[in-house]
Amino acid sequence: MGWFSPSDDKTATKPTSADSIAPNRSQRVRCWEARDALFKCLDANSIIDSMKDKDLVTEKCGKEDVEFRKKCVASWVDYFKKRRVMEYKKEQMLKGLAKEGAVKMDVPLPPPKA
Template identity: 50%
Template structure:
């Protein structure tokens, strides 16, 4: 018998090691979208940098998001939200200054592969 069980305590179950299935991913994405909608409603972009405010205003949604998604996914989605915002703002700024988006450039190798 281990020390924890002899004290009447149990250890937490081991973390899930299999990849989430389609249903679990969908549940995660829905929780993410609800959390992000709450952040948008409260004008919070970065829930990592402004964690206290995000927890205070969107605590319920955050708990569901953290429950339904792997912790690595939660961190990834939070960071990606900020990166996507910065990318969109940069593109807006470049277009306002007269910049144009470039299409993909094909190389000689690409041309040879098409033949």
């Protein structure tokens, strides 16, 4: 498969016109509320990576996961779940650095080039 050639992958789904419509404000709010409910359940059950631990998520937080998938665009579901894991890893790394005595340094960024 080349960079600009059409994909021969039969498993790839083609986007529909409904996929390209951006959610409005109330839809976004419902999505975020469903995300927060799922993440609260995941926290209560000590589940960090809901993509890796799918069976456990289905068992412990199945209702919340279904609502999250129903109320959010699929790309947002993946994004939020991956971001949760990234944020957890970042937090753990910062805690580890703090234990080692690392000190946060505020370094000013250079001005942007015109």
